[in-house]
Amino acid sequence: MRKMLVAALSRVLQGPAAARTGAVSEVARVVVASRTYADFASEATFEIKKCDLHRLEEGPPATAVLTREEGLHYYKTMQTIRRMELKADQLYKQKIIRGFCHLYDGQEACCVGLEAAIKPTDHLITAYRAHGYTFTRGTSVREILAELTGRKGGCAKGKGGSMHMYAKNFYGGNGIVGAQVPLGAGIALACKYFGKDEICLTLYGDGAANQGQVFETYNMAALWKLPCIFICENNRYGMGTSVERAAASTDYYKRGDYIPGLRIDGMDLLCVREATKFAAEHCRSGKGPILMELQTYRYHGHSMSDPGVSYRTREEIQEVRSKSDPITLLKDRMVNNNLASVEELKEIDVEVRKEIEEAAQFATTDPEPPLEELSNHIYCNDPPFEVRGPNQWIRYKSAC
Secondary structure, X not given: OHHHHHHXXXXXXXXXXXXXXXXXXXXXXXXXXXXXXXXXOOEEEEEOOOOEEEOOOOOOOOEEEEEHXXXXXXXXXXXXXXXXXXXXXXXXXXXXXXXXOOOOOOOHHHXXXXXXXXXXXXXXXXXXXXXHHHHHOOOOHHHHHHHHOOOOOOOXXXXXXXXXXXXXXXXXXXXXXXXXXXXXXXXXXXXXXXXXXXXXXXEEEOOHHHOHHHHHXXXXXXXXXXXXXXXXXXXXXXXXXXXXXXXXXXXXXXXXXXXXXXXXXXXXXXXXXXXXXXXXXXXXXXXXXXXXXXXXXXXXXXOOOOOXXXXXXXXXXXXXXXXXXXXXXXXXXXXXXOOOOHHHHHHHHHHHHHHHHHHHHHHHHOOOOOHHHOOXXXXXXXXXXXXXXXXXOOEEEOOX
């Protein structure tokens, strides 16, 4: 490293003016790289906001330890989701993405914090604002954007679009409001039935929290002590209606009645992670379900047809961005506690932008699925069977 620095300084002093500029930036890069292994702290402890509790004598800890390695991983993941959603917004406005599209920017701490606290073998099901969870569950940006543009290389072969994406132990994006909640309880029942040390995270929004099937599912889960974490992502607006106008009680974490609950700052990744660890341990120990309310915020409108400023002010959105942005909060913590440098995080930003652009290039050039594959991937059967396709006179074989 020292030799690299000396060589770069030598070029600054001896080279022509045009070469000096590049050499100076190289010196800066070498200095940053040299700090990576020597001067940064390996971990730091942070005080986090206490959770509100329902039917619990004690909750998650009020402090959280963040290692440098974890912090860099969380930062890159949240930045990737943020940039991916901004790219999706751009592609939609160019009419390359069509149909329904619900963006997740602003809520990144929820999906990243949840994933950081569970195992890959655990299960997760969510509503139609699903892009962030599709990514944290292991799907690449390339596959997600290709799915959004309806291409063959998409994670659902271009047939699901924004609302219907799937991955290993991830059961989608579901388009019907609240319908994924009883499905999540069914997955949790399977975990218990087969005696696996697995849990299911079942997510829904504040709007879906008023659905009758949600309360029916609470009842069944409590009776059968299912290993299910019910998670209400309260982003303050169900479509265009504020929670205060839609619900007589906005204490969503108490809605399970006999099910214990937690209310968490969903804009703080560490709060989400620690609360989810606590909830996961509760479920794995055989105590039955638990309910989490994540207080979060979406920057875009409800969907791409919603400008998002007719029922809330631009000033409100800007205030949340300036005071509670999850990426900024993590960045400030890391920089102020010597877990990373500003330059290092900027390098991650550049790397993420490059990855998003390459994925977008693929998503706009990959071919669409051929018509004869329309009937494929409906069922997973072995051996395959005949399915009526787009032409009623032609029979197609099912494929999975």
